[in-house]
Amino acid sequence: MTAAVAVSGAIPAGTAAPAKSGAAEAVRCEGVTVRFTTERGTVTALDGVSLAIHAGSFLTLLGPSGCGKSTLLRVIADLVPPSAGKVAVLGAKPEVARRNRDIGFVFQDAALLPWRTALQNVQLPFEVGGAQQRPGTRPPEELLKLVGLAGWENAYPHELSGGMRQRVSIARALVSGPKLLLMDEPFGALDEITRDRLNEELLDVWESTGTTIVFVTHSIYEAVFLSQQVLMLAARPGRVRALVPITLPSPRRLPVRETAEFVALAGLLRRELENC
Numbered sequence: 001m002t003a004a005v006a007v008s009g010a011i012p013a014g015t016a017a018p019a020k021s022g023a024a025e026a027v028r029c030e031g032v033t034v035r036f037t038t039e040r041g042t043v044t045a046l047d048g049v050s051l052a053i054h055a056g057s058f059l060t061l062l063g064p065s066g067c068g069k070s071t072l073l074r075v076i077a078d079l080v081p082p083s084a085g086k087v088a089v090l091g092a093k094p095e096v097a098r099r100n101r102d103i104g105f106v107f108q109d110a111a112l113l114p115w116r117t118a119l120q121n122v123q124l125p126f127e128v129g130g131a132q133q134r135p136g137t138r139p140p141e142e143l144l145k146l147v148g149l150a151g152w153e154n155a156y157p158h159e160l161s162g163g164m165r166q167r168v169s170i171a172r173a174l175v176s177g178p179k180l181l182l183m184d185e186p187f188g189a190l191d192e193i194t195r196d197r198l199n200e201e202l203l204d205v206w207e208s209t210g211t212t213i214v215f216v217t218h219s220i221y222e223a224v225f226l227s228q229q230v231l232m233l234a235a236r237p238g239r240v241r242a243l244v245p246i247t248l249p250s251p252r253r254l255p256v257r258e259t260a261e262f263v264a265l266a267g268l269l270r271r272e273l274e275n276c
Contacts, residue, residue: 024054024055024091025052025053025054025055025088025091026053026054026055026056026057026089026090026179026180026212027051027052027053027076027087027088027089027180027212027214028051028052028053028086028087028088029049029050029051029052029072029075029076029085029086029087030050030085030086030087031048031049031050031084031085031086032046032048032049032050032072032075032082032084032085032086032087033046033047033048033049033082033083033084033085034046034068034071034075034080034082034083035083044237044238045068045071045237045238046068046071046072046075046082046237046238046239047237047238047239048085048239049068049072049085049233049238049239049240050085050240051231051240051243053212053214054212055179055212056210056211056212057212057213057228057229058203058206058212058213058215058226058227058228058229059213059214059215059227059228059229059230059231060214060215060216060217060222060223060226060227060229060230060231061073061214061215061216061217061230061231061233062217062218062220062223062230062231062232062233062269062273063232063233063234063235063238063241063273063276064234064235064273064276065218065235066235066236066238067233067234067235067236067238067276068233068235068237068238069184069216069233069238070184070185070216071238072233072238073105073182073184073214073216075087075094076089076094076103076180076182076214077094077098077103077105077182078093078094078095078097078098078103089102089103089180090102090179090180097179097180101125101176101177101178102178102179102180103178103179103180103181103182104173104174104176104178104180104181104182104211105173105181105182105183105184106166106169106170106173106181106182106183106184106186107169107184107186108184108185108186108188108189109189110157110162110165110166110168110169111169112157112165112168112169113157114156114157114158115156116156116157117153117154117155117156118144118149118152118153118154118155118156118157118160118164118168119140119141119144119153119154121157121168121172122140122143122144122168122171122172122175123140123175124172125172125175125176126175134176134177137175137176137177138174138177140171140175141153143171143174143175144167144168144171146171146174146204146205146208147167147168147170147171147201147205148167148201149164149167149168149171152164161194162189162190162194163187163190163194163195163197163198166186166187166190166198167198167201169186170186170202170205174205174209174211178211179211179212180211180212180213180214181211181212181213181214182213182214183213183214183215183216184216185216185217185218186198187199187217187222188217188218188219195222196254199222199225199226199254200252200253200254202226203226203250203251203252204251207250207251215227220266220269220270220273221257221266223269224246224248224257224262224265224266224269225248225252225254225256225257225262227246228245228246229243229244229245229246230243230244230246230269231243231244232244232269232272232273232276233276234276235276241272241275241276242272244265244268244269244272246265247261247265248261248262248265
């Protein structure tokens with residue numbers, strides 16, 4: 001597809017992301033509003049956010065600081081209740097998906113237990129919260145191999161680099177076989193080379209597992225490289241500004257960033273971001 005066609009595909013604010021024909025929805029939000037009460041009064045973090053994410057897709061949330069990207073992720077994960085509106089995860093309330101261990105969450109910090117090895121950290125959900133390995137899911141050892149940590153199973157967090165610790169965190173989030181993986185700026189604190197490498201590896205994991213991924217980032221280039229769709233949020237209060245389809249071919253490798261299509265899409269997102 002040409003860059004001109006790709007760039008013209010931006011969908012205006014207030015439009016929910018379209019699901020593929022016949023595809024099941026992993027997430028649906030209808031008019032989601034979140035308000036917090038502070039010492040300075042009531043703050044509206046999200047205002048009337050509506051979106052739909054089809055199963056098996058990769059959607060990135062992009063927008064300025066304070067637009068509610070992380071808040072929306074936590075609403076989907078059943079960590080923050082909406083003040084108004086409806087949320088469905090896998091066709092049911094988010095709390096059902098959370099109880100069924102259908103949601104995996106990767107935070108900005110890997111949050112590994114320092115006295116446990118990489119393998120023991122990945123196994124932790126089996127010991128806390130009652131997670132069980134589902135038929136057909138990969139065992140912890142295989143997940144560590146999948147994220148590029150074969151041979152590091154017995155290493156402790158202090159023996160691992162920041163990128164390696166995040167790989168452990170991703171493996172831990174996948175160990176219960178979740179159908180939805182939520183990622184809140186997991187690579188934001190890493191150096192550029194490590195971040196690029198993990199971007200490629202994350203796409204490999206996504207294509208290998210078929211897990212639906214919702215990813216939060218401040219990086220335009222990361223959003224274009226990883227996503228099938230980018231949902232742009234405007235700030236104060238957080239609301240949907242535009243949905244941008246990413247039409248780059250798959251599988252993707254870093255050289256795609258030098259193509260005219262990539263540059264055009266990055267330019268479109270930058271212009272949208274400047275107007276948020």
